[in-house]
Amino acid sequence: MTTALREPAALVLSLLFCVHPLAGICQTVSGAQTLATIAAIAQKYQGETICSQGATVREGAAAVTAYADAHPEKHGEVTNKDMYDALVEEYPCPFNPHRVPARRATAADLIGYWALAADSRQLSPMIFKSDLYPARCQYFGFYADGDLRMLSAFTKDLCSEASAKDFSRTLPKTINWRIDELGLLEVTRSDQPITEKWDVFVVTNPFTQRGSSFNAGDVLMYLSQYNNDKTQGTGTLYFRHVQRLPVDDRSLDSS
Secondary structure (H helix, E strand, O other): OOOOOOOOOOOOOOEEEEEEHHHOEEEEEOHHHHHHHHHHHHHHHEOOOEOOOOOOHHHHHHHHHHHHHHOHHHOOEEOHHHHHHHHHHHOOOOOOHHHOOEEEOOHHHHOEEEEEOOOHHHHOOOOOOOOOOOOOEEEEEEOOOOEEEEEEEOOOOOOOOOOHHHOOOOOOOOEEEEEOOOOOEEEEEOOOOOEEEEEEEEEOOOEEEOOEEEOOOOEEEEEEEEOOEEOOOOOOOEEEEEEEOOOOOHHHHOO
């Protein structure tokens, strides 16, 4: 987010800022102070949990105002944490899926075989000290019965194409998937106490974002929860861009 405003007009935003809301230590701050705080927050977390390239501070202020309006229980008392949450919500990394031609994915959209796009990992924020999914080549088989099969290959070469027979179902089922009541993709394992929740979107028309191309039918996956690590306060934990493999297998629809 740029720190210089594109329009020189002065102070549009005035908020009740609480240093310590529980203690009632609040003061009305000017638009200039608010804008400076928003700019500082965006700069501090830029590229990690906030990706607002090309946006102005005033647009960030509009996001904070919208956030305050959406939370009437705060009675206009906006903290630094609220400003941060507003910016994370409006400018998730690597980009906001609601600002590109995409719609939320359904279970039917996901059934099939998928491969990680070549430039996917370079778009993902790195929140954890070690990469959760370090393999360069990753493949996913979503079956209608809730079975999820994943393949990984560590290589410096180009990723090879996977086929249906590569996703062997002779091994015991250990990874399960479903779309939960909030529309999130939930992934659980029976062999490890791991729960993942992803916001998942299907691209409806081709577009380019941050130097990468996305085609109709591609899927965008935003990890919002990994065990007890939730998106609130941390932003998107991981990002995947996957593309459907040209594989036809009737067993995908078996339940």
